[in-house]
Amino acid sequence: MRKKVIAGNWKMNMLPNEAIEFIQEFAPLVKDTQNEVILCVPYTDLFYVLLNTQDTNIKVGAQNMHWEENGAYTGEVSAKMLKSIGVKYVIIGHSERRAYFAETDETVNKKVKTALENELTPIVCVGETLEQREQGLTKDIITNQTKLALDGLDESQVEKVIIAYEPIWAIGTGKTATSEDANDSVKAIREEISKIYGQNVANRVIIQYGGSVKSSNAKELFTTSDIDGGLVGGASLKAEEFAKIVNYEL
Numbered sequence: 001m002r003k004k005v006i007a008g009n010w011k012m013n014m015l016p017n018e019a020i021e022f023i024q025e026f027a028p029l030v031k032d033t034q035n036e037v038i039l040c041v042p043y044t045d046l047f048y049v050l051l052n053t054q055d056t057n058i059k060v061g062a063q064n065m066h067w068e069e070n071g072a073y074t075g076e077v078s079a080k081m082l083k084s085i086g087v088k089y090v091i092i093g094h095s096e097r098r099a100y101f102a103e104t105d106e107t108v109n110k111k112v113k114t115a116l117e118n119e120l121t122p123i124v125c126v127g128e129t130l131e132q133r134e135q136g137l138t139k140d141i142i143t144n145q146t147k148l149a150l151d152g153l154d155e156s157q158v159e160k161v162i163i164a165y166e167p168i169w170a171i172g173t174g175k176t177a178t179s180e181d182a183n184d185s186v187k188a189i190r191e192e193i194s195k196i197y198g199q200n201v202a203n204r205v206i207i208q209y210g211g212s213v214k215s216s217n218a219k220e221l222f223t224t225s226d227i228d229g230g231l232v233g234g235a236s237l238k239a240e241e242f243a244k245i246v247n248y249e250l
Contacts, residue, residue: 002203003035003036003206004229005162005229006037006229006245007040008038008039009040009233011042011063011096014045023049026058029239030057030058030247031056033250037059038088039058039059040060040123043077046062050086059088059089060086062091065120067111078114079117083120087120088120088121090115092123092149093149094166095125095168113153116160116161123208123231126164127141127145127211128168130168143189143192149163150196158193159204161205162206163206164208164210165182165189165208166211167185173212176217183226183227187225190226207228208229208230209230212234213233215241215248218230232245
């Protein structure tokens, strides 16, 4: 049985002192959960969050990385740099990176490979726009993004990747896909992985849902057949609210 993995994506929020205060409030609230808990925080918070989560069950992730090991890439951070300070996870290909910073399926694939080479778990985001959804293209878009993100990986590598299905029209809008629609999309992603890598591999891949997840809808989403937790945006900035999402089954 797959574990539930619930990750918070703080995006460009939280100063170091705010991050420390958050951990102090949040950690005791989630200490009894059986779910995997991850905080994906801004680069400037990484050191402080890593330090303050040492004796907790909270894992730490970054929100992006470059695919090269080093070089003349001003403003970028490498996988090796993240690994060196104890980061375990990294979000790759978030729709905001694709929309605002020219992230492509090709660069997503490069980053996935580099993350795995450096023993980082990539959380790879896929999702359709509202226009694509209205045109009936959801399945085509998300399965193609998944296929391209995993291109060139072997079965053992694919099993280490987390996929986050995030319908772009639901991110930060307050709109959420119904649990049935979200589960159907996650199922389609799993079926695509099965076609390429086999059912056994597909059954082991963690696939999350993201898009206006909150404590009021977490249980309904996370108890469907194929959704393995969530990538949570705005609600992960409030310790009590995010803890309720993490503890949805209690």
